[in-house]
Amino acid sequence: MPVYFLLSSVVGGTSAVVQAELWIAKAYKRPLQIAQLAAMGHMTFWSLLVFEIFRLGDLTYRGQWTNLLAHPNSLLLLELIGGGLIPLVLLSSAKLRHNHVTLFLGTILAMFGVVFNRINVVVLGMTLKGPMPRIAPVRYTPTIFEWGVSFGLIAATVFLFRLGVQYLPVLPKEDQAQSYGD
Numbered sequence: 001m002p003v004y005f006l007l008s009s010v011v012g013g014t015s016a017v018v019q020a021e022l023w024i025a026k027a028y029k030r031p032l033q034i035a036q037l038a039a040m041g042h043m044t045f046w047s048l049l050v051f052e053i054f055r056l057g058d059l060t061y062r063g064q065w066t067n068l069l070a071h072p073n074s075l076l077l078l079e080l081i082g083g084g085l086i087p088l089v090l091l092s093s094a095k096l097r098h099n100h101v102t103l104f105l106g107t108i109l110a111m112f113g114v115v116f117n118r119i120n121v122v123v124l125g126m127t128l129k130g131p132m133p134r135i136a137p138v139r140y141t142p143t144i145f146e147w148g149v150s151f152g153l154i155a156a157t158v159f160l161f162r163l164g165v166q167y168l169p170v171l172p173k174e175d176q177a178q179s180y181g182d
Helices: 002-027 034-061 065-070 075-090 100-124 144-167
Strands: 127-129 137-139
Touching (some): 002 034, 002 100, 065 075
16 A cells, blocks of 8 residues: 555656646736647656556456456446546657647546545545454544645645745746737
């Protein structure tokens, strides 16, 4: 599990950097540095490829393919395709990575694939010992407060960044003629 989380954090981190830059360029009508973003998308591709190979190898080593395919309700297959295979295809070539739409789709799917993986591990795959006498397993379900803290931290981060950009010289002055989407 620690290796999964380490590998997925690289995928999530590189995807988040691309997403943040795309959203900043859109929100502040700034020039899109597509060459740098495509390079980060390339790093996302390779880190996602390593992560998916590791996961598929683990499923094969543990002989879990029959369990995966025997349960059509399994969310793992959706996670492998939507958060792994599709982003790999979208980020596979330099031509696709240099298109801001496919770069956006590839990195957002990879990022949501990592988030979905973490949710699957915690909510669906983690069983804890139940109340006394702690014999029967009980599934963990986050409380409304835990969800609130998670979404609140994300909202606070966006709010504080916006506040910082508004009142501090966070973003350098650039030519507005080549803004996002032009």
